[in-house]
Amino acid sequence: MSTPWPPIGHEKVDWVPSGRPTVGLRAEPLRAVVFEAAVPPLIHDSSPAPSAEVAALAEDASLELTRFDATLGGEVAAFAPLLLRSEAVASSRIENLTATARSVFTAELGDERKRNATLIAANTRAMSAAIDLADDLTRASVLTMHATLMASDARHTPGALRDEQVWIGRSSSSPVGAEFVAPVSSRVPALLDDCLAFARRDDLPVLVQTAVTHAQFETIHPFTDGNGRTGRSLTQAMLRSKGVTRSVTVPVSAGLLTDVDAYHRALTAYRAGELDPIVRLTAEASLRAVANARRLVDDLHDVRASWTTRVTARSDSSVWRLLDLLVHQPVVDAATAASRLSLAPSNVYPLLRRLVESGVLKQKAEYKLGTIWRADEVLSALDAFAARSGRRGEATALS
Known part of the structure; x- marks a missing residue:
């Protein structure tokens, strides 16, 4: 059985509508209402302790990630960009951004006609920035990842922490009754710095630490948009900084895609003080990702061999x-x-x-x-x- 993890608290906050018309609706009423915003605990000194079964699974997955990285050997330089791009595509799909491989590669050459492909190409650049900043897990590096990801999105401020309330579910005009209401913006800088201090520790099992960091980051929700993709970029930076992967980006997000609903349930459980679901899901996603990536590498070897017979x-x-x-x-x-x-x-x-x-x-x-x-x-x-x-x-x- 896992050791209890501190659940999020809540605080009552006054919501004063802007009075601006919302899309397809009449103007918001100006009457102030009260909602409850999350107050995540500070975790930089906490030591996560999942159940023995889940801890062992996480250790197995960590070793499998390292093993896959090593088996590519001399092909690492060639396959690393392709696997990084595959992770960016998978991370984007979790946010319902889909495009064919052809569209994404064409977008990288400068074709901006297909919005999803353009956004996925930006996610690839953000993943690359995350890997480059793997030795600097600080607020500045996370802001750089986000700035790279959101550079072409005029609706949001790339590389800037939010200064407004955000929430998930129900109404787009009010946080009242939402499925999850993120912390008020004034709490975000300290919470993010605390989360990254936890991420920099070197005394924790890496995959457990990575899973908790990701769940905490998503709970803080530091940006108005792009939190999921930035958080998954941070996951890749952590795996690289801790030496689990040394040369390639294993597409862990591709493993999460197998059950996106379970991913969201695991985040909800984390906020209630349960560690096992998010750690288990991260470990299982890593194992699925390695198996899937190995199959991709084998398929590409077969393609290359067939070309040799034709040329x-x-x-x-x-x-x-x-x-x-x-x-x-x-x-x-x-x-x-x-x-x-x-x-x-x-x-x-x-x-x-x-x-x-x-x-x-x-x-x-x-x-x-x-x-x-x-x-x-x-x-x-x-x-x-x-x-x-x-x-x-x-x-x-x-x-």
Whole structure:
């Protein structure tokens, strides 16, 4: 049985409506009402103690994450960006932001026509920023993650803590009767600093510490939007800073996608003082993510092997390096390919043409982007990874 964890408290707060009209509704009444806002406990000196069963599961999952990171060996440099992008896509899907792999890669080349794909591309950049800041788990680093994530969202202030009340559920115009009402904004800076002080400790089991940090962060809800995606970026930064992963981003969010309702129930249980649900869910999500990521890597190896049988060239031809690039960057324009291969653009076109003729690539003129080339077999493997993430019972076996 787990040791009790301090539950959140509550405080009564006056809600004074703005009086502004709400979408599709008449103006809010100006009569002040009272609601209850959460008062999370300070946790920086607390020691979480889940049940023995859940603690053992978390330790197994932590070791499995480390094992997967190590098994990629010399392929780490190539697979790391692809796995990071897969985590960003999965984290976005939890917020109901979905897009095909093709749309996301095209957005990264500058196509802004599909909003979801553009937001997911921003989430990829936020994940990357989180990894770069893994050794600096402070308020400043979290603000940088959020600023990167929300840079193109004019409705919110990127990289700034909220100065207004936020809540989840029921009415969009009032926190009265909401499922969860976050702490008042004046409490946010101290609560966030306390949460990150807990995250920096080096005397706790890492996956337990990571799960608790994430749940506490989501309870604080420090931003007006982007809390979930920023919090999951922080999770990846913690795994890297603690040495659980050293080179790759294991798509843990993909594991959470198997049961998003359970994820939200675990956060609710945490706020009531129960540790086991969020720790168990994080551990199980990590195990599912590793199994799913291994299958993705195997699928991509198969794709690359099939290309070798279709392409004929001298052993020193740059076409082989282009094939290696396409496994991990399956949508390119000529400038991107040339830059990544350190070739002049004029020398890339013949290589791209050869791969179109071999059936490896398809070519298309995109609005405002010019001509792009895509490797559909890689994109299909990535979409299959995303589909497995959202189905119960898939990708659970360890190998």
